[in-house]
Amino acid sequence: MQNEYMYQLLQKMKEGDQQAFRTMYDATYQDVYRTVSFLVDHQQDREDVMNEIYMQMWTSLANYDTNRPFHFWLNGLVIRQVQRFRVKSWRRFRIFERIRAFSQEEPHWDQPSVLMDGTKQMITQAIQKLTDKQRSVIVLRFFHDYKLEEIATLLEIPLGTVKSRYHAGLQVLRKNLSNLPPERMEEINAN
Amino acid sequence: MPIERKIREYLHKEAETMECPPAISKRIEQSYSQYFQRKRSEINMKKRLISGLVATAILIPTAAFAAPNLIEMLTRTPMTVEQVKVDEVGKATLEKLYNAFPETKSFEIINASKVQGVQTSIILQEKGGIGKKISLHTNGITGALEHVNQENWEPKEKPLTALTDQEIRSKVDYLIDKMFGNIEEYEFAMEQMENPNQKTFMLNYTKKGSKTPFYQVFVQDNTISVSLIGGETTPLNNKVEGFFSTNGKPDYTADSFLNDEKLFSLLKISPTELKQELAKGKSVVEIAASKNVSKQQVIDVIANTQAEGQIQGENNNDVPKSNRSSEQMLKAVEPKVVQVIEHKTETPW
Numbered sequence: 001m002q003n004e005y006m007y008q009l010l011q012k013m014k015e016g017d018q019q020a021f022r023t024m025y026d027a028t029y030q031d032v033y034r035t036v037s038f039l040v041d042h043q044q045d046r047e048d049v050m051n052e053i054y055m056q057m058w059t060s061l062a063n064y065d066t067n068r069p070f071h072f073w074l075n076g077l078v079i080r081q082v083q084r085f086r087v088k089s090w091r092r093f094r095i096f097e098r099i100r101a102f103s104q105e106e107p108h109w110d111q112p113s114v115l116m117d118g119t120k121q122m123i124t125q126a127i128q129k130l131t132d133k134q135r136s137v138i139v140l141r142f143f144h145d146y147k148l149e150e151i152a153t154l155l156e157i158p159l160g161t162v163k164s165r166y167h168a169g170l171q172v173l174r175k176n177l178s179n180l181p182p183e184r185m186e187e188i189n190a191n
Numbered sequence: 192m193p194i195e196r197k198i199r200e201y202l203h204k205e206a207e208t209m210e211c212p213p214a215i216s217k218r219i220e221q222s223y224s225q226y227f228q229r230k231r232s233e234i235n236m237k238k239r240l241i242s243g244l245v246a247t248a249i250l251i252p253t254a255a256f257a258a259p260n261l262i263e264m265l266t267r268t269p270m271t272v273e274q275v276k277v278d279e280v281g282k283a284t285l286e287k288l289y290n291a292f293p294e295t296k297s298f299e300i301i302n303a304s305k306v307q308g309v310q311t312s313i314i315l316q317e318k319g320g321i322g323k324k325i326s327l328h329t330n331g332i333t334g335a336l337e338h339v340n341q342e343n344w345e346p347k348e349k350p351l352t353a354l355t356d357q358e359i360r361s362k363v364d365y366l367i368d369k370m371f372g373n374i375e376e377y378e379f380a381m382e383q384m385e386n387p388n389q390k391t392f393m394l395n396y397t398k399k400g401s402k403t404p405f406y407q408v409f410v411q412d413n414t415i416s417v418s419l420i421g422g423e424t425t426p427l428n429n430k431v432e433g434f435f436s437t438n439g440k441p442d443y444t445a446d447s448f449l450n451d452e453k454l455f456s457l458l459k460i461s462p463t464e465l466k467q468e469l470a471k472g473k474s475v476v477e478i479a480a481s482k483n484v485s486k487q488q489v490i491d492v493i494a495n496t497q498a499e500g501q502i503q504g505e506n507n508n509d510v511p512k513s514n515r516s517s518e519q520m521l522k523a524v525e526p527k528v529v530q531v532i533e534h535k536t537e538t539p540w
Contacts, residue, residue: 012517016227019502019517025219033211038202047215054219055226123201142199143206174194
């Protein structure tokens with residue numbers, strides 16, 4: 001995807017060009033949705049965050065540096081909206097409520113847990129055990145394959161902080177995955 | 192296998208299974224188009240109501256805070272006294288005022304600002320005396336006066352609202368007559384507004400047969416504020432026909448391209464002036480060059496408007512859908528635009 005082209009699309013979209021918006025949306029929504037899904041657990045919340053992201057596109061347009069890859073900028077936008085979403089205090093209140101309501105339930109991602117095989121479920125649960133901050137770093141590192149330096153820029157935090165969150169995150173994952181039974185380990189290796 | 196690889200594989204695999212529910216896409220698209228519909232109508236309203244807003248701001252105490260923000264959104268830039276005197280619109284406005292009320296020549300310009308291509312505002316105040324104040328808001332393109340505010344012209348002890356209806360009317364008549372033009376032709380209506388905090392009158396001057404007033408005047412406290420409403424709500428008055436001529440006859444070929452408000456504001460020119468310039472045998476490109484506007488800017492502005500018109504037409508099903516993207520439309524229309532803006536009057540197409 002060419003940066004210049006995407007930038008032009010954004011400009012048009014800002015002026016209210018429905019066509020440009022659609023092109024833009026079609027080109028990006030799957031990726032954005034997946035990132036959001038990894039970072040936000042509940043379906044309704046994902047929807048809200050997605051909506052926010054696309055509505056915020058033009059306010060951030062001024063910050064878009066055409067020399068940088070388009071996706072880098074886009075992911076910055078995604079991350080900021082996810083963070084903003086978490087900061088909203090009324091949502092916190094809702095989260096508390098939910099924790100109470102759903103405490104018996106297994107956390108679910110997209111697939112109902114019955115359909116997931118055991119190994120996947122283990123990893124899903126392990127990732128769910130990460131704090132939000134650790135999870136952002138892990139998702140950016142392994143899903144988007146960003147370098148730690150780039151993650152620092154995206155999250156607007158010092159590199160040292162990224163490193164510590166990254167290692168702490170891996171630690172948690174390791175701990176939670178180490179009790180996989182050996183045959184499961186092989187299963188993963190075979191994948 | 193290192194855990195890093197496991198996680199990476201897992202995330203990518205998991206991502207494959209995630210499909211964005213169509214409901215989300217629908218919702219986002221809806222909020223986008225709603226946002227822009229709202230925004231678009233706001234812009235139109237803003238232009239139309241800008242003078243009205245100033246009036247309301249004075250009349251309704253609670254609106255006084257809201258109105259400046261809306262005007263500020265159009266990026267009003269302040270002007271110095273010198274700038275006003277060299278600014279075409281500013282100079283013409285001042286001259287009009289000095290002719291109408293010679294005593295204002297001694298007034299001091301206390302504030303001036305403009306919104307490029309929309310409005311120029313000048314506020315003058317008497318030095319000493321009873322502090323007579325007058326604000327003039329002029330259309331940035333046509334140079335027509337849109338709004339006049341006359342403050343403190345009556346002694347404090349006997350403000351405007353203490354006068355009889357007849358006296359108020361004669362004061363207002365006089366102001367409109369001096370600043371805008373003859374009002375004998377208009378039907379007149381006056382009523383007191385329901386504003387318990389302050390006595391307020393609304394005076395409407397309506398052209399015979401027309402439903403909306405041509406001038407609307409609010410009188411409150413010691414202030415008369417006149418808004419020109421007619422002429423603004425009929426943007427067709429802005430249009431000029433037959434920009435070029437062929438064999439001495441008006442040639443309407445280019446009208447649909449050149450009657451473009453964005454073009455007028457880009458060139459800082461009124462449609463009538465543009466026609467006059469073209470009649471001198473200049474092309475649009477040459478006129479633009481004399482105003483330091485590049486050919487590409489002109490093309491972009493016109494092509495955009497044309498493409499928008501096309502898309503709108505297609506959306507309203509006025510014209511068959513071409514299913515072209517707006518980029519393709521821009522490309523398609525560009526050569527035509529170039530032809531129009533390089534055309535000179537009395538030459539074959």
